[in-house]
Amino acid sequence: MVRLLVRQALRFLLGLIGAVLAAAALSALSIDGAGQGAGAYAAAVLSRLGHMVQLDFGLSLVSGWSASGEVAQSLPYTISLVGLGALLALAVGVPLGVLLGTSPVRRAAAPLIQVVAAAPVFCAAMALSWISIRLLGAHPLVPGSHLFAGNAATVANTLVLPVVTVGAAGAAAVQLALRRAASQAQQQSWRVSLKLMGLPSFEIDRVYVAPEVVAGVLVNLGEVTLALFSAAAVAEYVFGWPGAAVLFVKSLAFADWNVAALILLVFAAIKITADLIGSLASHAIIGEPA
Amino acid sequence: MSVATLSDTTRSAAPLVRNVIRAIGFGGLGILGIVVVGANVFARAPAGEAGYGPSFALPSYAFPFGTDEIGRDVLSETIHALALTSSRALLGTLIVLAFGELLGFAAARLPFGLNRTSRWMARVTGAVPPLLLAVLAVALTSPQFAAIAAGLAAVPLAFARAYDRASNADRVANAEYARATGIPPAVLFRRDLTYEFRDRIFSIAARAFAAVTITLSTASFFGFGATQPARGLGLMIAASRQYYLVAWWTALFPALALLILILFARMAAGLEEGERP
Numbered sequence: 001m002v003r004l005l006v007r008q009a010l011r012f013l014l015g016l017i018g019a020v021l022a023a024a025a026l027s028a029l030s031i032d033g034a035g036q037g038a039g040a041y042a043a044a045v046l047s048r049l050g051h052m053v054q055l056d057f058g059l060s061l062v063s064g065w066s067a068s069g070e071v072a073q074s075l076p077y078t079i080s081l082v083g084l085g086a087l088l089a090l091a092v093g094v095p096l097g098v099l100l101g102t103s104p105v106r107r108a109a110a111p112l113i114q115v116v117a118a119a120p121v122f123c124a125a126m127a128l129s130w131i132s133i134r135l136l137g138a139h140p141l142v143p144g145s146h147l148f149a150g151n152a153a154t155v156a157n158t159l160v161l162p163v164v165t166v167g168a169a170g171a172a173a174v175q176l177a178l179r180r181a182a183s184q185a186q187q188q189s190w191r192v193s194l195k196l197m198g199l200p201s202f203e204i205d206r207v208y209v210a211p212e213v214v215a216g217v218l219v220n221l222g223e224v225t226l227a228l229f230s231a232a233a234v235a236e237y238v239f240g241w242p243g244a245a246v247l248f249v250k251s252l253a254f255a256d257w258n259v260a261a262l263i264l265l266v267f268a269a270i271k272i273t274a275d276l277i278g279s280l281a282s283h284a285i286i287g288e289p290a
Numbered sequence: 291m292s293v294a295t296l297s298d299t300t301r302s303a304a305p306l307v308r309n310v311i312r313a314i315g316f317g318g319l320g321i322l323g324i325v326v327v328g329a330n331v332f333a334r335a336p337a338g339e340a341g342y343g344p345s346f347a348l349p350s351y352a353f354p355f356g357t358d359e360i361g362r363d364v365l366s367e368t369i370h371a372l373a374l375t376s377s378r379a380l381l382g383t384l385i386v387l388a389f390g391e392l393l394g395f396a397a398a399r400l401p402f403g404l405n406r407t408s409r410w411m412a413r414v415t416g417a418v419p420p421l422l423l424a425v426l427a428v429a430l431t432s433p434q435f436a437a438i439a440a441g442l443a444a445v446p447l448a449f450a451r452a453y454d455r456a457s458n459a460d461r462v463a464n465a466e467y468a469r470a471t472g473i474p475p476a477v478l479f480r481r482d483l484t485y486e487f488r489d490r491i492f493s494i495a496a497r498a499f500a501a502v503t504i505t506l507s508t509a510s511f512f513g514f515g516a517t518q519p520a521r522g523l524g525l526m527i528a529a530s531r532q533y534y535l536v537a538w539w540t541a542l543f544p545a546l547a548l549l550i551l552i553l554f555a556r557m558a559a560g561l562e563e564g565e566r567p
Contacts, residue, residue: 011432014410015410015413015414015417018410018411018413018414018417019414019417021414022414022418026426029430030558046323051347108469113442115549118500118549118552118553118556119339119545119549119552120504120508120548120549121508122507122508122511122524122527123451123527123545123548123549125543126527126531126534126543126545130534130541133535134535139482147332147526156315178387179372180533202361204453226417226419229419230419230421230422231421233421233422234508234511235424237511237512245422248422249424249512252429252514253429253514254423255429255514260426260429264418264422266341266416267417267422268414268417268418271417271418
């Protein structure tokens with residue numbers, strides 16, 4: 001147990017160090033003269049690294065505000081979007097994963113699901129937007145200073161389409177992780193042994209297989225997080241949300257390297273943390289590294 | 291039905307069904323390849339030709355996919371855009387195969403801790419969503435390099451997968467016995483590499499093609515891809531955003547072309563529903 005904790009902590013720390021280095025390398029581009037040779041660039045990276053260690057992430061080249069202030073303002077939108085999307089992903093992805101595992105449903109739904117899975121998120125977002133406006137008469141709203149401000153209709157028009165877009169992408173990742181874990185559990189030799197010992201299938205599944213499957217899903221927490229953040233970038237762009245994911249894209253368009261570097265660092269840190277949590281939770285459930 | 295018993299049926303039917311799906315996928319990609327190569331023949335109008343028809347003509351016999359705001363034939367534009375997106379995605383796929391698969395497989399055998407260092411670098415870059423990584427790479431270079439950027443964005447995941455497969459292949463009992471009998475590591479590596487590429491290259495390439503196409507078109511949708519007058523499918527769909535609520539065909543047909551391209555690539559790779567390419 002201690003060895004596992006040390007190994008996971010080391011992996012987490014090394015991941016964070018790598019993310020900080022990458023962010024410093026990007027942020028260094030904002031320093032005048034950084035482009036004048038490898039030596040100048042290395043000095044700029046070291047300079048930015050020193051500032052980052054002191055939690056100084058520099059100024060936004062566009063607004064002149066601190067990069068951390070800019071990101072702090074937009075991050076709650078992305079976190080809310082990803083959080084709500086994750087809830088929807090779990091609510092839909094888990095039953096879907098179980099349902100799609102059943103033979104008749106799977107056969108009937110497989111072609112449709114393949115087509116849906118092949119649709120890029122931005123196409124899905126635009127299709128949802130078209131359906132909402134043209135068929136349902138509901139115009140998506142851009143969120144104000146507070147996401148849940150206003151009456152129920154306003155909140156629904158603000159939240160539903162972006163959350164559905166992100167949730168759908170997350171649900172695909174969750175159901176796949178579930179089915180992959182179920183498939184791996186299926187291949188375990190102890191299932192046959194337990195059956196030979198006379199244990200009913202339901203008991204084997206409930207007591208032994210279910211924890212393996214849950215652990216398998218948790219191990220993929222980082223992958224699910226990546227899917228959610230990718231979808232959030234698209235949803236924010238299409239529906240005009242002032243979130244951090246779309247701020248990353250805009251800051252790159254304006255060569256605002258300090259802001260882009262900080263967002264890169266935050267996203268990478270969240271993914272690395274999700275990997276750590278997933279791995280430890282998985283270990284807590286099945287007692288061995290999944 | 292319980293979770294474990296679910297996959298019994300899936301697994302028993304899997305090999306045959308999967309092979310049929312792969313064959314359909316490669317067949318579809320082949321047909322699209324013919325359309326792409328003969329784009330200038332199949333498309334009635336040259337790329338970007340304004341005034342070919344009236345503005346915003348509905349899909350009809352004369353204009354099967356309709357026309358856009360400046361009278362461009364959407365069918366011709368979609369074929370040209372499909373050709374551009376596919377050819378660029380192909381270039382990105384080659385990058386993934388070279389720097390992800392091949393390098394990842396070789397990196398697992400590197401000495402002096404270089405293997406672990408490279409795996410760590412793949413883990414760190416893989417912690418950023420590939421889409422944002424691609425956009426970053428385009429921002430650091432130029433939209434002309436969008437195909438390479440999309441390929442590079444898919445490299446960390448491909449690298450990690452190839453690295454892990456190579457590590458596992460190196461740890462099996464056969465490899466231990468071979469080393470004990472004095473077979474040089476270079477020979478073992480060559481053998482593993484041959485098996486890896488012989489058995490999986492088409493599946494890996496199709497998987498990479500699907501991933502690169504998604505990243506490339508989304509980056510293009512964000513404005514980080516092909517620039518006017520060369521229009522990829524992503525840029526075509528982005529351009530239709532102003533009008534798609536009334537002129538739905540300007541968005542629908544390019545989106546369908548993109549969906550079909552990705553669908554065939556996913557099928558050729560034998561991907562599960564929802565699986566990340």
